[in-house]
Amino acid sequence: MAGSALKRLMAEYKQLTMNPPEGIIAGPVNEENFFEWEALIMGPEGTCFEGGVFPARLTFPPDYPLSPPKMKFTCELFHPNIYPDGRVCISILHAPGDDPMGYETSAERWSPVQSVEKILLSVVSMLAEPNDESAANVDAAKTWREDRSKFNEVAERTVRKTLGL
């Protein structure tokens, strides 16, 4: 299985290097293991995460692209759709079978035509517009809904932290 997955990951890596989408860099952490990537995501403009550069880990299964990769932010990120340990909870990363929140239709779930680029773009849009209906981090969802200024403050701190300032 790993052979076709490897070829596909190689192709994706190539594409992401040749025409990188704005504000996204992704590639294998180490060429020895092509199934472990690191991505850098710029906070979308006009949002409280603007200016930040958020590092994340992508772990691919051996049967990729039949199964989705797992994504985890390696920096602290206070966001309704990101678990406190950094795991990202968006529907595109869920296999058609499992539905942790119990409301997604399979139309928006993982399928092999998705790609790392699409995942990362969805994550950028998730950063821009949190979906507080399916909160992975309940605290963050509550703060987002009720105390937006505090949420922005926390985000601002995160942004500075990721920039190393």
Added chain:
Amino acid sequence: MPVVLLERIPLPSLKTYTAFCVALLASALFYAHRVVTSLESDSDPSNSATGREQVLPSDSYTWNMLFVVTTEAWCVWTLVNTAYCCLILLGKLIQKLVFGDLRVSEQQHLKDKFWNFLFYKFIFIFGVMNVQTMEEVVMWVAWFTVLGFFHLLTQLSKDRFEYLSFSPSTPRFIHVKLLSLLMVILLSCCGLMALCVYIGLQAGITIFAFMAAECMLLALRAFYVAVRYAIHLIDMNLEGIWENRSIYVYFTELTFELAVLSVDFAHHLHMLLWGNIFLSMASLVICMQLRYLFYEFQRRIKRHKNYRRVVKNMEARFPIATQEEIKKNCDDCAICWEKMESARRLPCGHLFHNSCLRSWLEQDTSCPTCRTTLSDRPPEDSTRNVPDGRGGDADVNLQQQNNPNAQTTNHFFHFDGSRYVSWLPSFSVEVTHTQLLPRTRQSVQQTSQLDNMARQVLQVFPHMPLNLVLDDLRETRSVEFTIENILEGRLQAPLPGSLMSRNGLLSEESDEETQQVTSLSTGNAVISALASPAESQQNFTDESQSELRRDDGPAQFSSRFSKSATERETMLQERKNSMLEQARRRYLTNQSASGSSNIDTRAMGSELVASSETWQFTNDPNSSSNETQTSSSEYQRHCRELAFQAAQKRIHEQRNT
């Protein structure tokens, strides 16, 4: 290798152990030497009557030494110990030569395998064989030691192969080393098999069966790894796609797994029946093992049946695309991103490689691109659950059924409780059957799918009425084709004013998941008001638009994809660093710009960044393990903080003056 154990259990290190063994062996040899020389000096004609000559079988010194060492009890144990030490050293040597440092998971597997092996073989020797004499114990232990040694090496090779298959750029000599180790294991298996036959001729068929089964298991495992390895190497060195690769992989996996399971099963059954041990702990353990093997076997067969069904279904329903279709499509396979030379066409018009499509259909029953359900059942008669068969709900249902394009069978249940008792609730449930797999995952509902597609079309052409779009989607089964139809004027919007039921579609609220809002006015459309897909779609397009609009971002870094792995790595690192630097610069500029607009702080920001140019992005746990590196980066962080404060202070001062 048992060496790994030494790390966990408070055993002496390998060095100490080896030294101890050598010392022990030396003393044994010394003892033998003393005995032999003393006996030889004694064996002059004057002492010939003592009868001591019987002890020494020959006149040769070496033979005498050997004789003493193998007859004296403690010397024998010393020899056994030395043999183990040699084996451990050999294992260590092979590990150093072939594998280098072991990874954590490899060590873990090795440890598990070792303890498992030890446990089961202990049960075998003392529970099943019921060995009585010391010699037999020693012989069996020796046999299993050799076998276990090869088992562990095979396990290690398997793990390492799986790991190597994760990387595109493994040096050739690593493959050569690993493959030659596998060959050595296989050859040793042949040798062990010969030994089995030899011993079997003397000790009987049962012993032979026991030993041969173990031997065969080992050979099968090693052979499986070797075959998989060969397939992998061929695939990697082949340009383009190897269409039948997955078939080969699948069938080798199937054959080997079934072979291993059946041999193992027979072996265990043999143990249980032969040992006459029905009421002992050993029989319990073996029964458990048998049960496990049986379930594994069953599971494998079930999977294979599913596979066969998928293949059959696929071959029957999805035709092989013609060359014109492939040419017209002029796109790579969306699953593997490789060029398509042959493909299968789904009813929705999407093309995929035969093998890619099959592996996807094994786990899901929808088109990967458009999510159309690909059920293999013809529409069934609707099971009506309407209490008295009255009213329009059933009509909707019938229309759904009669629709020739409907691929799935929808059952629409409506319960109007208020007809019976005033407080009973009313609800309707729509069930879609898609039965491709026995354990079908919940598949896309036909209506919500159509609905999603309609939404996508309406985003592009907001002026189109929903029912028209839905009708066309039923025909084309693809968003792209419908859009094409609209663009080319085959589908025309009626005059404004006849827009209907779009509000129903785009309403963001739905009362219940299962409850479908039925639009009877349009007559032929069942609309579910699931809000979230539209929302995420919206986000997605918004985002990509804003991505396009953003033009003041960092300059595009190298858009070159190097052939060499190390160069790629450094280039990626450079890109990461530059992104971080630019983000930092922009952040500082924005910060100061928000204070005062007429001061040129851009220069200040870049100056600040320049001062910290050497700073590397060290969020990578692999690379930042180095202590000096972290401490230096901490120092740099501190410097940068100071510089940042200084910059802010200067901005304040400038603003005040």
